[in-house]
Amino acid sequence: MAMLEIKDLKVYYGVIQAIKGISFEVNEGEVIALIGANGAGKTTTLQTITGMLQAKEGSIIFEGQDITKVPGHKIVSMGMAHVPEGRRVFAELSVLENLKLGAYTRKDKDEIADSLQRVYRSFPRLEERKKQAAGTLSGGEQQMLAMGRALMSKPRIILMDEPSMGLSPIFVEEIFNIIKEISASGTTVLLVEQNAKKALSIADRAYVLETGNIVLSGDAKELMNNESIKKAYLGE
Amino acid sequence: MSFIAYLINGISLGSVYAIIALGYTMVYGIAKMLNFAHGDVIMIGCYVVFTMTSGLQFNPLLSVLISVVVCTVLGIVVEKVAYKPLRKASPLAVLITAIGVSYLLQNIALLVFGADTKSFSSIITLPALKLAGGKLSISSVAIVTVVTCVIIMAGLMLFIKKTKAGRAMLAVSEDKDAAQLMGVNVNGTISLTFAIGSGLAAIAGVLLCSAYPTLTPYIGSMPGIKAFTAAVFGGIGSIPGAFIGGILLGIIEVLGRAYISSQLSDAIVFAVLIIVLLVKPTGILGKPIHEKV
Numbered sequence: 001m002a003m004l005e006i007k008d009l010k011v012y013y014g015v016i017q018a019i020k021g022i023s024f025e026v027n028e029g030e031v032i033a034l035i036g037a038n039g040a041g042k043t044t045t046l047q048t049i050t051g052m053l054q055a056k057e058g059s060i061i062f063e064g065q066d067i068t069k070v071p072g073h074k075i076v077s078m079g080m081a082h083v084p085e086g087r088r089v090f091a092e093l094s095v096l097e098n099l100k101l102g103a104y105t106r107k108d109k110d111e112i113a114d115s116l117q118r119v120y121r122s123f124p125r126l127e128e129r130k131k132q133a134a135g136t137l138s139g140g141e142q143q144m145l146a147m148g149r150a151l152m153s154k155p156r157i158i159l160m161d162e163p164s165m166g167l168s169p170i171f172v173e174e175i176f177n178i179i180k181e182i183s184a185s186g187t188t189v190l191l192v193e194q195n196a197k198k199a200l201s202i203a204d205r206a207y208v209l210e211t212g213n214i215v216l217s218g219d220a221k222e223l224m225n226n227e228s229i230k231k232a233y234l235g236e
Numbered sequence: 237m238s239f240i241a242y243l244i245n246g247i248s249l250g251s252v253y254a255i256i257a258l259g260y261t262m263v264y265g266i267a268k269m270l271n272f273a274h275g276d277v278i279m280i281g282c283y284v285v286f287t288m289t290s291g292l293q294f295n296p297l298l299s300v301l302i303s304v305v306v307c308t309v310l311g312i313v314v315e316k317v318a319y320k321p322l323r324k325a326s327p328l329a330v331l332i333t334a335i336g337v338s339y340l341l342q343n344i345a346l347l348v349f350g351a352d353t354k355s356f357s358s359i360i361t362l363p364a365l366k367l368a369g370g371k372l373s374i375s376s377v378a379i380v381t382v383v384t385c386v387i388i389m390a391g392l393m394l395f396i397k398k399t400k401a402g403r404a405m406l407a408v409s410e411d412k413d414a415a416q417l418m419g420v421n422v423n424g425t426i427s428l429t430f431a432i433g434s435g436l437a438a439i440a441g442v443l444l445c446s447a448y449p450t451l452t453p454y455i456g457s458m459p460g461i462k463a464f465t466a467a468v469f470g471g472i473g474s475i476p477g478a479f480i481g482g483i484l485l486g487i488i489e490v491l492g493r494a495y496i497s498s499q500l501s502d503a504i505v506f507a508v509l510i511i512v513l514l515v516k517p518t519g520i521l522g523k524p525i526h527e528k529v
Contacts (some may be wrong), residue, residue: 105419
C-alpha cells in the first residue's frame with residue numbers, strides 16, 4: 001500500500017478549476033518529483049495535501065487514513081511536514097525560535113533537543129546563526145532554515161515546494177545534496193520543482209503536471225530521456 | 237508641586253489607555269484587524285462590576301473577577317460570531333462589522349441598563365498617599381492603576397516569550413499559513429488573543445470608572461478611540477509600543493488640559509498623533525514595513 005495516495009483530486013479557486021482530477025501515489029522511502037510549468041498546479045497540489053487549501057472532490061489517503069478533511073494544523077503531528085514555496089520563515093524570530101516552532105506539536109524535550117542537534121549537523125550554518133533574525137539570512141540560508149524547521153517535526157514524509165527557486169547555482173547544488181541526505185535517512189520526499197533536470201536527477205519516479213492534469217508519469221531516469229520532456233522541460 | 241501632580245495623573249490615565257491599547261494592538265498584530273468594538277467591551281465590564289457591587293453587594297474583588305470572565309467570554313463570542321466568518325473577506329467588511337458590533341453592544345447596554353447616568357462608586361477605597369508634607373497627594377486609584385498596568389505589561393511579555401501559546405501568537409502574527417504548517421491552531425490562537433484583550437478591557441474599565449465615576453452606555457467609545465490612538469502612536473502590533481503610547485497620550489492629555497485648554501485637550505492629543513505619524517508613519521516602536529524577498 002502506498003504511503004500517500006491521491007485519488008481523483010479536484011481543487012478550485014472560486015470558479016476556476018486549478019486541479020482537474022489528478023491521482024498519484026508516493027511509496028515509503030521514495031523521492032517523487034512533481035514537475036511542470038508555472039501555473040500547472042504543483043503548489044496547489046501540495047497545499048491541498050497539507051490542508052492549506054480544501055479539495056472539492058477526491059481524497060488524500062496518508063498511511064491508510066483519509067486526511068482530505070483533516071484541519072491543516074493537525075497534519076504535521078501525523079508525520080507530514082511541508083516546506084512551503086518562498087520558504088516562509090518567521091523573519092522577525094531568531095533561527096533557533098524558528099526551529100523550535102518546527103517542533104511545536106512535539107512534547108518530549110529530550111527528543112526535540114536531539115532533533116535540533118541533527119538539524120545543526122545537517123546545516124552547520126544554522127547553528128552558527130542561531131541567534132540571528134531569520135529575515136537577515138540569505139535566500140539559501142532561509143531555504144535551509146525552512147527545511148530544518150520542517151525536519152524538527154520528525155516527519156515520515158516531507159513535501160518540498162520549489163526549494164531551489166531563486167538560489168545561486170552553488171546553493172542549488174547544496175540544497176539538492178541535502179534532499180538526497182534527507183531521503184537517505186529514511187524520510188520519504190515529495191518534491192515540486194521547476195528545475196526539472198535537477199529534480200529528475202535525484203527522484204525515483206516523477207509525475208508531469210500540465211494545467212491541472214497529470215500528462216505523463218514514470219521512472220525518473222526514463223522521463224529524462226523522453227523526447228517531449230527533453231523539449232518542454234529540460235531545454236534540450 | 238502641581239506639575240508633578242498633573243504628571244502622576246497623566247501617567248495614571250495613560251496606564252488605563254495602555255491596558256486598553258493592548259487589546260487593540262494584540263488583535264491587530266494577530267488577526268490584522270481593528271476591533272472597534274473593543275471600547276464597548278470596557279463599558280460592559282463596568283456595568284457588570286456596577287451591578288455586582290451596587291446591586292448585589294458583592295465583594296469588589298470578586299466583582300472584578302466576574303467582570304473579567306464576562307468580558308473574556310464576550311470577546312470570544314464576538315470573534316466567533318462576527319469576525320471569524322469574515323476571515324477571508326476584505327478588511328473594509330471586517331472594519332464595518334466591528335463598528336456594527338460596537339453599536340450593538342451600546343444598544344444592548346441601553347436596553348438592559350437604561351440611558352440614565354449611573355454613578356460608579358470606586359472599588360478602590362484606600363486612603364491617598366501624602367508626600368512632601370501633605371503638599372503632594374497621590375490618590376490610591378492612581379497608584380493601583382499604574383501598578384496594575386505595569387504588572388499586566390510584564391506578565392503579558394513573559395507569557396509571549398515563555399509559553400507555547402505565546403510563541404504560537406508570534407508565529408500567527410507573522411505568517412498564518414506558515415504557523416498552521418507548524419501545527420499551530422490559528423483560529424484557536426486568534427480566539428485566545430480576543431480573550432486576553434477583552435479580559436484586560438474589563439480591568440481597564442474598572443480602573444477608568446474608579447477614576448471617572450460616571451457610567452453610561454457610551455463611556456467606552458472615547459477611551460476606546462484614545463487607546464486606539466495610543467496603540468498607533470506607539471506602533472500598532474507592538475506590546476511595549478502600546479505601553480509607551482498609552483502613557484505618553486495620558487500625560488499629553490492631562491498636561492494639555494492643565495496648561496493649554498481643558499476644552500482643547502482632546503484636539504491636542506490627536507494633533508500630536510498626526511505629527512508623530514507624519515514624522516514616523518509606523519509609530520514610535522513600529523517596525524518598518526519591509527518587502528519580502
